Amino acid sequence: MASPNVLSCEDLREITGYQRAADIERCLVEQGVKVFRGRLGPWTTIDLVNQAGGLTPHAQNDERYDASIL
Incomplete structure (x- = not known):
């Protein structure tokens, strides 16, 4: 089963x-x-499409801060 984030060749068609x-x-x-x-044709992800469109993924709650804030 494909990830919901993956766009298959059929989706892309x-x-x-x-x-x-x-x-x-x-x-x-x-x-x-x-x-x-891929074997069934080209595929990509929603994140890669968004990235090409200039959108960046939202940070998860636990990823908003890194060790530099300490």
Whole structure:
């Protein structure tokens, strides 16, 4: 079972509107999205799409501070 954070080739077909794996990959790479090549076609993660769009992940409550505050 795939992680809910992973966008499969089928997900990417629906999102991009392209049918061929090469077209899907080209579209995402042109937009700065890191894409991985899998046996079933290209895949990526929601975090990598957000990163390409300039969004940064929210820090978890226990990750807001590091040792430098001590």
